[in-house]
Amino acid sequence: MRRDIFQAIADPTRRAIIALIAIQAMTPNAIAEHFDTTRQAISKHLRILTECELVEQKHQGREIYYQLEIDKMKEIDKWLEQFRQIWETRFQQLDELLSIIKKT
Amino acid sequence: MRRDIFQAIADPTRRAIIALIAIQAMTPNAIAEHFDTTRQAISKHLRILTECELVEQKHQGREIYYQLEIDKMKEIDKWLEQFRQIWETRFQQLDELLSIIKKT
DNA sequence: TATATAAGCAACCGATCGGTTTCGCAAATT
DNA sequence: AATTTGCGAAACCGATCGGTTGCTTATATA
16 A cells, blocks of 8 residues: 555545645545545545545544645655756756847 | 646656656667666656656657656646645744744 | 434445557668 | 667556445434
8 A cells, every 4th residue: 555645646636635625624524515426435535645644634523624734745846856956957058048149 | 548747747667767867868778777677668658758748759760769848847836836835824824933932 | 312424444346557478660780 | 681679559467546335433413
């Protein structure tokens, strides 16, 4: 059951769930209302999100509120960093090229 | 065959391929040498990456060089933007809290 | 105490995934 | 012209995915 964050965000429904609970913690039933599937399907998605620690449970009576563990999202940002360096370098090179053209 | 970038980066081998060809364009054979699988398996990954336009082909004789379409990576960055706003706000709030504590 | 509600869990299903093997084709090399 | 090399395409395979249905447990409410 090797879960990682990249696999977690691969599914569009899970990305939508993430965006939903980013605003405020919600129960599975409340989340399910936003989608065209059963609560059980949502529960499965929440289990995957919980397993890779993207989401946290907060028990409150018989309700379970799921909230986004926003810090975990930074892992994606961290991975992107190596490419951000490249595209910024490219941009800079383009910029330099343009200024050279301008001078001649 | 609905391919999107999030599904493309879900696989660890594909992420490694992306990182590899980010440095310089490479042929399928050259890429395959870096992994413990067959060239055909790599070819399949390249097909998926090509389908979602993360990668471009450059034919040169009978060799095909695959190069990263770095701009496409920005789509992930764009999606992350909404969450970056949240975690920066949280950080700011924490910062304010700390300065309030300091004052008292 | 009986009933309704919130939620997790397990079994099942068709579709897709990642991989291998085999094949065919086109470009280089001999 | 014959052979080697680089590559994609297709067929196949077991594993996993996303979903449903049916069940159990625990907390509220009548």
